[in-house]
Amino acid sequence: MENIIKLNQKNLVEISTKITSPTYNRSEIKTGIVHVGIGGFHRSHEAFYTDLLLESEAQKDWGICGVALLDFDTKIYNILKEQDGLYTLIIKELDGSLTKQIIGSMVEVLYAPESPIKVIEKMASPDVKIISLTITEGGYNYNEATGEFNFENPLIQHDLETPSAPKTIFGYLTQALKLRKEKGLKGVTIQSCDNIQGNGHMTEKMLLSYVKVAEPTLVSWINENVSFPNAMVDRITPATSALDIEKLKETSGIDDGWPVVCEPFKQWVIEDNFAAGRPAWETVGAQFVKDVVPYEKMKLSLLNAGHSVLGILGALYGYSTIDEAANDADISSFLRIYMGNEVTPTLGDLEGVNLKNYKFSLIQRFGNIYIKDQIERICSESSAKIPIFILPTVYAQLENNRTINHAAFIIAAFAIYSVGVNENGSQLMIKDAMEAILTEKAILSRNNPAPFLEIESIFGQLKNSKIFLEAYTDAYQNIVKNGIEKSVKDINST
Ligand code: CS2
Numbered sequence: 001m002e003n004i005i006k007l008n009q010k011n012l013v014e015i016s017t018k019i020t021s022p023t024y025n026r027s028e029i030k031t032g033i034v035h036v037g038i039g040g041f042h043r044s045h046e047a048f049y050t051d052l053l054l055e056s057e058a059q060k061d062w063g064i065c066g067v068a069l070l071d072f073d074t075k076i077y078n079i080l081k082e083q084d085g086l087y088t089l090i091i092k093e094l095d096g097s098l099t100k101q102i103i104g105s106m107v108e109v110l111y112a113p114e115s116p117i118k119v120i121e122k123m124a125s126p127d128v129k130i131i132s133l134t135i136t137e138g139g140y141n142y143n144e145a146t147g148e149f150n151f152e153n154p155l156i157q158h159d160l161e162t163p164s165a166p167k168t169i170f171g172y173l174t175q176a177l178k179l180r181k182e183k184g185l186k187g188v189t190i191q192s193c194d195n196i197q198g199n200g201h202m203t204e205k206m207l208l209s210y211v212k213v214a215e216p217t218l219v220s221w222i223n224e225n226v227s228f229p230n231a232m233v234d235r236i237t238p239a240t241s242a243l244d245i246e247k248l249k250e251t252s253g254i255d256d257g258w259p260v261v262c263e264p265f266k267q268w269v270i271e272d273n274f275a276a277g278r279p280a281w282e283t284v285g286a287q288f289v290k291d292v293v294p295y296e297k298m299k300l301s302l303l304n305a306g307h308s309v310l311g312i313l314g315a316l317y318g319y320s321t322i323d324e325a326a327n328d329a330d331i332s333s334f335l336r337i338y339m340g341n342e343v344t345p346t347l348g349d350l351e352g353v354n355l356k357n358y359k360f361s362l363i364q365r366f367g368n369i370y371i372k373d374q375i376e377r378i379c380s381e382s383s384a385k386i387p388i389f390i391l392p393t394v395y396a397q398l399e400n401n402r403t404i405n406h407a408a409f410i411i412a413a414f415a416i417y418s419v420g421v422n423e424n425g426s427q428l429m430i431k432d433a434m435e436a437i438l439t440e441k442a443i444l445s446r447n448n449p450a451p452f453l454e455i456e457s458i459f460g461q462l463k464n465s466k467i468f469l470e471a472y473t474d475a476y477q478n479i480v481k482n483g484i485e486k487s488v489k490d491i492n493s494t
Contacts, residue, residue: 187275311378
Protein backbone atom coordinates (compact mmCIF):
# COMPACT_ATOMS: atom_id res chain seq x y z
CA MET A 1 0.00 0.00 0.00
CA GLU A 2 1.61 3.30 -1.09
CA ASN A 3 -0.23 5.68 1.13
CA ILE A 4 0.26 4.94 4.81
CA ILE A 5 -1.32 7.41 7.21
CA LYS A 6 -0.23 7.99 10.77
CA LEU A 7 -3.12 7.62 13.18
CA ASN A 8 -3.87 10.90 14.96
CA GLN A 9 -6.64 13.48 15.29
CA LYS A 10 -5.39 15.59 12.39
CA ASN A 11 -5.61 12.64 10.00
CA LEU A 12 -8.89 11.28 11.31
CA VAL A 13 -11.06 12.61 8.49
CA GLU A 14 -8.89 10.92 5.89
CA ILE A 15 -8.67 7.75 7.97
CA SER A 16 -12.46 7.64 8.26
CA THR A 17 -12.63 7.05 4.50
CA LYS A 18 -10.72 3.78 4.99
CA ILE A 19 -11.98 2.39 8.27
CA THR A 20 -14.92 2.88 10.66
CA SER A 21 -14.08 5.90 12.81
CA PRO A 22 -15.85 8.01 15.44
CA THR A 23 -18.50 10.21 13.88
CA TYR A 24 -18.81 12.33 17.04
CA ASN A 25 -16.78 15.48 17.40
CA ARG A 26 -14.06 14.53 19.87
CA SER A 27 -13.37 18.12 20.80
CA GLU A 28 -16.89 18.41 22.23
CA ILE A 29 -16.50 15.45 24.57
CA LYS A 30 -16.04 16.21 28.26
CA THR A 31 -13.95 13.90 30.45
CA GLY A 32 -16.27 12.19 32.92
CA ILE A 33 -14.17 9.08 33.57
CA VAL A 34 -10.56 8.76 34.63
CA HIS A 35 -9.30 5.29 33.85
CA VAL A 36 -6.12 3.87 35.34
CA GLY A 37 -4.40 1.11 33.35
CA ILE A 38 -4.57 1.62 29.59
CA GLY A 39 -3.40 -1.80 28.43
CA GLY A 40 -5.20 -3.95 25.88
CA PHE A 41 -8.13 -5.04 28.03
CA HIS A 42 -9.38 -1.57 28.94
CA ARG A 43 -9.10 -0.57 25.32
CA SER A 44 -11.06 -3.57 23.99
CA HIS A 45 -13.71 -3.32 26.69
CA GLU A 46 -14.71 -0.19 28.65
CA ALA A 47 -13.22 2.21 26.08
CA PHE A 48 -14.95 0.25 23.30
CA TYR A 49 -18.39 0.37 24.99
CA THR A 50 -17.84 4.06 25.75
CA ASP A 51 -16.89 4.81 22.15
CA LEU A 52 -20.22 3.32 21.01
CA LEU A 53 -21.97 5.39 23.64
CA LEU A 54 -20.37 8.67 22.60
CA GLU A 55 -22.02 8.25 19.22
CA SER A 56 -25.24 9.12 20.98
CA GLU A 57 -25.99 12.85 21.35
CA ALA A 58 -27.03 12.69 25.01
CA GLN A 59 -23.84 11.11 26.31
CA LYS A 60 -21.16 13.71 25.61
CA ASP A 61 -19.98 13.98 29.21
CA TRP A 62 -18.41 10.55 29.39
CA GLY A 63 -15.08 10.84 27.65
CA ILE A 64 -12.17 8.96 29.21
CA CYS A 65 -8.87 10.30 30.48
CA GLY A 66 -6.48 7.34 30.31
CA VAL A 67 -3.79 7.19 32.96
CA ALA A 68 -0.57 5.21 32.63
CA LEU A 69 0.39 4.55 36.24
CA LEU A 70 3.61 2.59 36.19
CA ASP A 71 7.14 3.48 35.11
CA PHE A 72 7.12 0.77 32.46
CA ASP A 73 3.95 2.21 30.90
CA THR A 74 6.05 4.91 29.17
CA LYS A 75 5.80 3.21 25.80
CA ILE A 76 2.02 2.95 25.69
CA TYR A 77 1.71 6.50 27.02
CA ASN A 78 4.04 7.93 24.36
CA ILE A 79 2.20 6.14 21.58
CA LEU A 80 -1.26 7.13 22.72
CA LYS A 81 -0.15 10.70 23.38
CA GLU A 82 1.25 10.97 19.86
CA GLN A 83 -1.99 9.46 18.49
CA ASP A 84 -4.20 11.86 20.52
CA GLY A 85 -5.64 8.89 22.43
CA LEU A 86 -6.80 7.22 19.19
CA TYR A 87 -6.14 3.57 18.45
CA THR A 88 -7.45 0.78 16.24
CA LEU A 89 -9.48 -2.09 17.63
CA ILE A 90 -9.09 -5.23 15.52
CA ILE A 91 -11.75 -7.83 16.22
CA LYS A 92 -10.71 -11.30 15.06
CA GLU A 93 -14.00 -12.88 14.02
CA LEU A 94 -14.71 -16.62 14.28
CA ASP A 95 -14.27 -17.10 10.51
CA GLY A 96 -10.88 -15.40 10.51
CA SER A 97 -12.07 -12.11 9.04
CA LEU A 98 -11.11 -8.88 10.78
CA THR A 99 -13.42 -6.08 11.85
CA LYS A 100 -11.43 -2.91 12.41
CA GLN A 101 -12.48 0.37 13.88
CA ILE A 102 -10.89 3.47 15.32
CA ILE A 103 -11.79 4.08 18.96
CA GLY A 104 -12.06 7.71 20.00
CA SER A 105 -13.33 7.60 23.59
CA MET A 106 -9.94 8.23 25.20
CA VAL A 107 -9.91 11.97 24.80
CA GLU A 108 -6.99 12.63 27.16
CA VAL A 109 -3.93 10.65 28.27
CA LEU A 110 -1.71 11.23 31.32
CA TYR A 111 1.50 9.61 32.51
CA ALA A 112 1.49 9.48 36.30
CA PRO A 113 5.25 9.12 36.97
CA GLU A 114 5.87 12.33 35.00
CA SER A 115 3.18 14.48 36.61
CA PRO A 116 1.48 12.97 39.64
CA ILE A 117 -0.18 16.28 40.47
CA LYS A 118 -1.94 16.41 37.09
CA VAL A 119 -3.35 12.94 37.69
CA ILE A 120 -4.53 13.79 41.21
CA GLU A 121 -6.14 17.02 39.97
CA LYS A 122 -7.84 15.27 37.09
CA MET A 123 -9.26 12.63 39.44
CA ALA A 124 -10.54 15.49 41.60
CA SER A 125 -12.09 17.43 38.74
CA PRO A 126 -15.80 18.24 39.27
CA ASP A 127 -16.60 16.82 35.81
CA VAL A 128 -15.15 13.45 36.72
CA LYS A 129 -17.80 11.14 38.13
CA ILE A 130 -16.09 7.77 37.77
CA ILE A 131 -12.55 6.59 38.40
CA SER A 132 -12.23 3.15 36.84
CA LEU A 133 -9.40 0.67 37.17
CA THR A 134 -7.71 -2.18 35.38
CA ILE A 135 -4.69 -2.65 37.60
CA THR A 136 -4.53 -6.49 37.41
CA GLU A 137 -5.31 -9.04 40.10
CA GLY A 138 -2.01 -8.39 41.88
CA GLY A 139 -2.54 -4.63 41.85
CA TYR A 140 -4.97 -4.71 44.79
CA ASN A 141 -2.15 -5.42 47.21
CA TYR A 142 -4.12 -8.12 48.95
CA ASN A 143 -2.24 -10.67 51.03
CA GLU A 144 -3.82 -14.10 50.56
CA ALA A 145 -2.17 -15.44 53.73
CA THR A 146 -3.50 -12.73 56.08
CA GLY A 147 -6.59 -11.72 54.11
CA GLU A 148 -5.51 -8.10 54.61
CA PHE A 149 -3.82 -5.17 52.86
CA ASN A 150 -0.08 -5.71 52.45
CA PHE A 151 1.63 -2.79 54.19
CA GLU A 152 5.01 -4.44 53.71
CA ASN A 153 5.01 -3.59 50.01
CA PRO A 154 7.86 -1.03 49.64
CA LEU A 155 5.77 1.01 47.21
CA ILE A 156 3.04 1.38 49.83
CA GLN A 157 5.69 2.49 52.32
CA HIS A 158 6.87 5.01 49.73
CA ASP A 159 3.34 6.39 49.30
CA LEU A 160 2.88 6.75 53.06
CA GLU A 161 6.12 8.72 53.28
CA THR A 162 5.69 10.79 50.10
CA PRO A 163 1.95 11.37 49.69
CA SER A 164 2.25 14.13 47.09
CA ALA A 165 4.13 11.94 44.59
CA PRO A 166 2.58 8.50 44.95
CA LYS A 167 3.48 5.38 43.03
CA THR A 168 0.50 3.13 43.78
CA ILE A 169 -3.18 3.45 43.01
CA PHE A 170 -3.89 3.69 46.73
CA GLY A 171 -1.68 6.77 47.10
CA TYR A 172 -3.35 8.39 44.08
CA LEU A 173 -6.91 7.65 45.11
CA THR A 174 -6.28 8.89 48.65
CA GLN A 175 -4.85 12.20 47.46
CA ALA A 176 -7.59 12.65 44.87
CA LEU A 177 -10.40 11.91 47.33
CA LYS A 178 -8.82 14.23 49.88
CA LEU A 179 -8.81 16.99 47.29
CA ARG A 180 -12.41 16.30 46.32
CA LYS A 181 -13.38 16.59 49.97
CA GLU A 182 -11.48 19.87 50.34
CA LYS A 183 -13.18 21.24 47.24
CA GLY A 184 -16.58 20.33 48.69
CA LEU A 185 -17.32 17.94 45.83
CA LYS A 186 -19.82 15.21 46.52
CA GLY A 187 -19.95 11.68 45.21
CA VAL A 188 -17.67 9.74 42.95
CA THR A 189 -17.60 6.11 41.88
CA ILE A 190 -14.52 3.94 41.96
CA GLN A 191 -15.14 1.14 39.51
CA SER A 192 -12.91 -1.91 39.31
CA CYS A 193 -12.74 -3.70 35.97
CA ASP A 194 -10.41 -6.46 37.14
CA ASN A 195 -10.99 -10.19 37.40
CA ILE A 196 -11.58 -10.48 41.12
CA GLN A 197 -14.57 -11.93 42.93
CA GLY A 198 -16.37 -8.93 44.42
CA ASN A 199 -13.95 -6.53 42.72
CA GLY A 200 -15.82 -3.49 44.06
CA HIS A 201 -15.78 -4.84 47.61
CA MET A 202 -12.10 -5.67 47.28
CA THR A 203 -11.30 -2.15 46.05
CA GLU A 204 -13.24 -0.62 48.92
CA LYS A 205 -11.67 -2.85 51.54
CA MET A 206 -8.11 -2.34 50.32
CA LEU A 207 -8.51 1.42 49.85
CA LEU A 208 -10.04 1.92 53.29
CA SER A 209 -7.24 -0.11 54.90
CA TYR A 210 -4.73 2.25 53.33
CA VAL A 211 -6.69 5.43 54.08
CA LYS A 212 -7.10 4.47 57.76
CA VAL A 213 -3.33 4.70 58.06
CA ALA A 214 -2.54 7.45 55.53
CA GLU A 215 -5.45 9.89 56.07
CA PRO A 216 -7.67 8.62 58.88
CA THR A 217 -9.99 11.64 58.80
CA LEU A 218 -10.97 10.82 55.21
CA VAL A 219 -12.57 7.48 56.09
CA SER A 220 -16.03 8.77 56.99
CA TRP A 221 -16.12 11.03 53.90
CA ILE A 222 -15.37 8.00 51.72
CA ASN A 223 -18.06 5.98 53.44
CA GLU A 224 -20.60 8.69 52.69
CA ASN A 225 -19.54 9.79 49.23
CA VAL A 226 -17.89 6.99 47.28
CA SER A 227 -19.47 3.91 45.77
CA PHE A 228 -17.65 0.78 44.61
CA PRO A 229 -19.86 -1.25 42.23
CA ASN A 230 -18.91 -4.86 41.61
CA ALA A 231 -18.70 -5.94 37.98
CA MET A 232 -17.99 -8.90 35.78
CA VAL A 233 -15.89 -7.99 32.77
CA ASP A 234 -15.12 -10.20 29.79
CA ARG A 235 -13.37 -10.03 26.46
CA ILE A 236 -10.35 -12.11 25.51
CA THR A 237 -7.63 -9.67 24.51
CA PRO A 238 -4.27 -11.21 23.62
CA ALA A 239 -1.09 -9.16 23.57
CA THR A 240 -0.73 -7.27 20.28
CA SER A 241 2.01 -8.75 18.09
CA ALA A 242 4.39 -7.01 15.69
CA LEU A 243 2.56 -8.88 12.92
CA ASP A 244 -0.78 -7.32 13.91
CA ILE A 245 0.80 -3.87 13.58
CA GLU A 246 2.38 -4.68 10.20
CA LYS A 247 -0.82 -6.22 8.81
CA LEU A 248 -2.82 -3.15 9.77
CA LYS A 249 -0.39 -1.04 7.78
CA GLU A 250 -0.47 -3.39 4.80
CA THR A 251 -4.20 -3.97 4.61
CA SER A 252 -5.65 -0.66 5.79
CA GLY A 253 -2.77 1.76 5.29
CA ILE A 254 -2.87 2.86 8.92
CA ASP A 255 0.23 3.36 10.99
CA ASP A 256 -0.88 2.68 14.57
CA GLY A 257 1.90 2.11 17.14
CA TRP A 258 -0.25 -0.05 19.40
CA PRO A 259 -3.56 -1.34 18.07
CA VAL A 260 -5.59 -3.75 20.21
CA VAL A 261 -6.71 -7.19 19.04
CA CYS A 262 -9.57 -9.10 20.63
CA GLU A 263 -12.29 -11.69 20.18
CA PRO A 264 -15.81 -10.78 19.01
CA PHE A 265 -17.44 -11.83 22.31
CA LYS A 266 -17.84 -9.22 25.01
CA GLN A 267 -19.75 -9.03 28.28
CA TRP A 268 -20.01 -6.48 31.08
CA VAL A 269 -22.36 -7.07 33.99
CA ILE A 270 -22.36 -4.21 36.47
CA GLU A 271 -23.97 -3.57 39.82
CA ASP A 272 -26.04 -0.40 39.50
CA ASN A 273 -24.40 1.48 42.34
CA PHE A 274 -22.98 4.76 41.05
CA ALA A 275 -22.59 7.63 43.51
CA ALA A 276 -22.61 10.40 40.92
CA GLY A 277 -24.52 9.15 37.90
CA ARG A 278 -23.24 6.94 35.12
CA PRO A 279 -23.12 6.52 31.37
CA ALA A 280 -26.03 4.70 29.76
CA TRP A 281 -23.78 1.74 28.98
CA GLU A 282 -26.89 -0.49 28.91
CA THR A 283 -27.77 1.12 25.57
CA VAL A 284 -24.60 -0.34 24.07
CA GLY A 285 -24.77 -3.86 25.47
CA ALA A 286 -23.74 -3.74 29.13
CA GLN A 287 -26.10 -5.32 31.68
CA PHE A 288 -26.94 -3.59 34.95
CA VAL A 289 -28.05 -5.94 37.72
CA LYS A 290 -28.65 -5.80 41.46
CA ASP A 291 -26.29 -8.63 42.31
CA VAL A 292 -23.34 -9.39 40.12
CA VAL A 293 -21.75 -12.00 42.44
CA PRO A 294 -23.07 -15.09 40.62
CA TYR A 295 -21.90 -13.77 37.23
CA GLU A 296 -18.44 -13.03 38.59
CA LYS A 297 -18.19 -16.46 40.15
CA MET A 298 -19.21 -18.15 36.93
CA LYS A 299 -16.78 -16.18 34.80
CA LEU A 300 -13.78 -16.40 37.11
CA SER A 301 -14.18 -20.08 37.88
CA LEU A 302 -14.98 -21.22 34.34
CA LEU A 303 -13.39 -18.81 31.89
CA ASN A 304 -10.39 -17.52 33.81
CA ALA A 305 -9.70 -20.83 35.53
CA GLY A 306 -10.21 -22.56 32.17
CA HIS A 307 -7.57 -20.28 30.72
CA SER A 308 -5.14 -21.17 33.51
CA VAL A 309 -5.82 -24.88 32.95
CA LEU A 310 -5.09 -24.54 29.23
CA GLY A 311 -2.12 -22.28 29.83
CA ILE A 312 -0.35 -24.40 32.44
CA LEU A 313 -1.01 -27.75 30.75
CA GLY A 314 -0.34 -26.24 27.33
CA ALA A 315 3.06 -24.94 28.47
CA LEU A 316 4.03 -28.39 29.77
CA TYR A 317 2.95 -29.95 26.46
CA GLY A 318 5.11 -27.43 24.60
CA TYR A 319 2.29 -25.40 23.02
CA SER A 320 2.54 -21.66 22.70
CA THR A 321 -1.05 -20.53 22.09
CA ILE A 322 -4.31 -21.23 23.89
CA ASP A 323 -6.11 -22.55 20.82
CA GLU A 324 -3.43 -25.25 20.40
CA ALA A 325 -4.06 -26.43 23.95
CA ALA A 326 -7.84 -26.15 23.61
CA ASN A 327 -7.81 -28.21 20.42
CA ASP A 328 -5.72 -31.00 21.96
CA ALA A 329 -8.20 -33.80 22.66
CA ASP A 330 -6.74 -34.81 26.04
CA ILE A 331 -6.35 -31.28 27.40
CA SER A 332 -9.83 -30.46 26.18
CA SER A 333 -11.29 -33.54 27.98
CA PHE A 334 -9.38 -32.54 31.10
CA LEU A 335 -10.94 -29.08 30.95
CA ARG A 336 -14.46 -30.41 30.38
CA ILE A 337 -14.15 -32.81 33.31
CA TYR A 338 -12.78 -30.07 35.54
CA MET A 339 -15.59 -27.69 34.58
CA GLY A 340 -18.28 -30.34 34.85
CA ASN A 341 -17.26 -32.25 37.99
CA GLU A 342 -15.45 -29.66 40.05
CA VAL A 343 -16.63 -26.17 39.09
CA THR A 344 -20.28 -26.66 38.14
CA PRO A 345 -21.36 -28.13 41.52
CA THR A 346 -20.01 -25.00 43.25
CA LEU A 347 -22.06 -22.59 41.16
CA GLY A 348 -25.60 -23.61 42.07
CA ASP A 349 -28.43 -22.16 40.02
CA LEU A 350 -27.65 -18.91 38.25
CA GLU A 351 -30.82 -17.10 37.42
CA GLY A 352 -30.91 -16.00 33.81
CA VAL A 353 -27.83 -17.99 32.82
CA ASN A 354 -27.74 -21.27 30.97
CA LEU A 355 -24.54 -22.81 32.33
CA LYS A 356 -24.48 -25.54 29.73
CA ASN A 357 -24.51 -23.00 26.91
CA TYR A 358 -21.96 -20.85 28.71
CA LYS A 359 -19.52 -23.75 29.02
CA PHE A 360 -20.11 -24.71 25.40
CA SER A 361 -19.39 -21.15 24.25
CA LEU A 362 -16.19 -21.11 26.30
CA ILE A 363 -14.88 -24.19 24.54
CA GLN A 364 -15.55 -22.45 21.23
CA ARG A 365 -13.91 -19.21 22.32
CA PHE A 366 -10.81 -20.95 23.66
CA GLY A 367 -10.52 -22.95 20.45
CA ASN A 368 -10.73 -19.94 18.09
CA ILE A 369 -7.64 -20.46 15.93
CA TYR A 370 -7.47 -16.83 14.84
CA ILE A 371 -7.11 -15.26 18.28
CA LYS A 372 -3.69 -16.78 18.99
CA ASP A 373 -3.84 -15.82 22.65
CA GLN A 374 -0.40 -16.39 24.13
CA ILE A 375 0.13 -19.13 26.72
CA GLU A 376 2.81 -16.85 28.09
CA ARG A 377 0.21 -14.12 28.74
CA ILE A 378 -2.14 -16.54 30.45
CA CYS A 379 0.57 -18.06 32.67
CA SER A 380 1.95 -14.67 33.68
CA GLU A 381 1.19 -13.65 37.26
CA SER A 382 -0.34 -17.05 38.03
CA SER A 383 0.54 -16.56 41.70
CA ALA A 384 -2.12 -13.83 41.83
CA LYS A 385 -4.56 -15.60 39.50
CA ILE A 386 -4.72 -19.10 41.02
CA PRO A 387 -6.09 -17.95 44.41
CA ILE A 388 -8.88 -16.08 42.62
CA PHE A 389 -9.63 -18.39 39.70
CA ILE A 390 -9.09 -21.91 41.08
CA LEU A 391 -8.83 -22.06 44.86
CA PRO A 392 -12.41 -20.93 45.68
CA THR A 393 -13.59 -23.97 43.70
CA VAL A 394 -11.23 -26.22 45.68
CA TYR A 395 -12.41 -24.85 49.05
CA ALA A 396 -16.07 -25.24 48.11
CA GLN A 397 -15.55 -28.78 46.84
CA LEU A 398 -13.58 -29.82 49.94
CA GLU A 399 -16.23 -28.38 52.21
CA ASN A 400 -18.83 -30.54 50.52
CA ASN A 401 -16.66 -33.65 50.35
CA ARG A 402 -16.60 -33.58 46.58
CA THR A 403 -13.78 -34.31 44.16
CA ILE A 404 -10.81 -31.95 43.75
CA ASN A 405 -8.61 -34.27 41.69
CA HIS A 406 -8.37 -32.19 38.53
CA ALA A 407 -7.73 -28.98 40.49
CA ALA A 408 -4.99 -30.73 42.49
CA PHE A 409 -3.49 -31.92 39.21
CA ILE A 410 -3.38 -28.33 37.93
CA ILE A 411 -1.61 -27.10 41.05
CA ALA A 412 0.88 -29.97 40.68
CA ALA A 413 1.38 -29.02 37.03
CA PHE A 414 1.92 -25.42 38.13
CA ALA A 415 4.59 -26.55 40.61
CA ILE A 416 6.34 -28.36 37.78
CA TYR A 417 5.87 -25.40 35.44
CA SER A 418 7.50 -23.14 38.04
CA VAL A 419 10.79 -25.01 37.69
CA GLY A 420 11.04 -23.09 34.41
CA VAL A 421 11.59 -25.84 31.88
CA ASN A 422 9.28 -28.49 30.40
CA GLU A 423 9.87 -32.16 29.53
CA ASN A 424 11.05 -31.26 26.03
CA GLY A 425 13.75 -29.11 27.59
CA SER A 426 12.05 -25.90 26.44
CA GLN A 427 12.49 -22.88 28.65
CA LEU A 428 9.20 -21.67 30.20
CA MET A 429 8.74 -17.97 30.72
CA ILE A 430 7.91 -17.24 34.36
CA LYS A 431 6.64 -13.70 34.46
CA ASP A 432 5.41 -13.31 37.98
CA ALA A 433 5.84 -10.88 40.87
CA MET A 434 6.59 -13.95 43.00
CA GLU A 435 8.99 -15.52 40.54
CA ALA A 436 11.89 -15.90 42.98
CA ILE A 437 9.92 -17.79 45.62
CA LEU A 438 8.01 -19.85 43.05
CA THR A 439 11.22 -21.10 41.48
CA GLU A 440 12.94 -21.68 44.80
CA LYS A 441 10.05 -23.76 46.17
CA ALA A 442 9.52 -25.54 42.85
CA ILE A 443 13.12 -26.71 42.83
CA LEU A 444 12.88 -27.74 46.48
CA SER A 445 9.78 -29.77 45.63
CA ARG A 446 11.40 -32.13 43.18
CA ASN A 447 11.48 -35.13 45.48
CA ASN A 448 8.63 -34.24 47.74
CA PRO A 449 6.21 -31.63 46.35
CA ALA A 450 4.98 -30.34 49.74
CA PRO A 451 7.15 -27.16 50.00
CA PHE A 452 5.51 -25.61 46.94
CA LEU A 453 2.07 -25.94 48.52
CA GLU A 454 3.44 -24.27 51.64
CA ILE A 455 3.67 -20.85 49.95
CA GLU A 456 0.97 -19.37 52.15
CA SER A 457 0.59 -16.11 50.28
CA ILE A 458 -0.75 -18.18 47.36
CA PHE A 459 -2.21 -21.32 48.88
CA GLY A 460 -3.16 -20.14 52.37
CA GLN A 461 -3.74 -23.19 54.59
CA LEU A 462 -4.49 -25.60 51.76
CA LYS A 463 -1.47 -27.69 52.80
CA ASN A 464 -3.46 -28.72 55.88
CA SER A 465 -6.09 -30.51 53.81
CA LYS A 466 -4.99 -34.13 53.80
CA ILE A 467 -7.24 -34.92 50.88
CA PHE A 468 -5.84 -32.12 48.76
CA LEU A 469 -2.23 -32.78 49.73
CA GLU A 470 -2.60 -36.43 48.79
CA ALA A 471 -4.22 -35.76 45.41
CA TYR A 472 -1.64 -33.07 44.66
CA THR A 473 1.27 -35.33 45.63
CA ASP A 474 -0.08 -38.23 43.54
CA ALA A 475 -0.55 -35.98 40.52
CA TYR A 476 2.91 -34.50 40.92
CA GLN A 477 4.58 -37.88 41.17
CA ASN A 478 2.62 -39.24 38.25
CA ILE A 479 3.65 -36.32 36.02
CA VAL A 480 7.31 -36.68 37.00
CA LYS A 481 7.28 -40.44 36.50
CA ASN A 482 5.10 -40.86 33.41
CA GLY A 483 5.25 -37.50 31.70
CA ILE A 484 2.52 -34.91 31.29
CA GLU A 485 0.67 -36.49 28.37
CA LYS A 486 0.25 -39.91 29.94
CA SER A 487 -0.70 -38.37 33.30
CA VAL A 488 -3.42 -36.24 31.74
CA LYS A 489 -4.84 -39.33 29.99
CA ASP A 490 -4.67 -41.23 33.30
CA ILE A 491 -6.47 -38.65 35.36
CA ASN A 492 -9.13 -38.20 32.70
CA SER A 493 -9.94 -41.89 32.83
CA THR A 494 -10.20 -42.20 36.62
C1 CS2 B 1 -7.06 -14.35 31.34
C2 CS2 B 1 -7.86 -13.08 31.20
O1 CS2 B 1 -5.31 -13.13 32.33
C3 CS2 B 1 -5.83 -14.23 32.21
O2 CS2 B 1 -5.38 -15.23 32.73
O3 CS2 B 1 -7.86 -15.38 31.80
O4 CS2 B 1 -7.07 -12.02 30.78
C4 CS2 B 1 -9.04 -13.29 30.24
O5 CS2 B 1 -8.58 -13.39 28.91
C5 CS2 B 1 -10.02 -12.16 30.35
O6 CS2 B 1 -10.47 -12.07 31.66
C6 CS2 B 1 -11.19 -12.41 29.40
O7 CS2 B 1 -12.26 -11.67 29.77
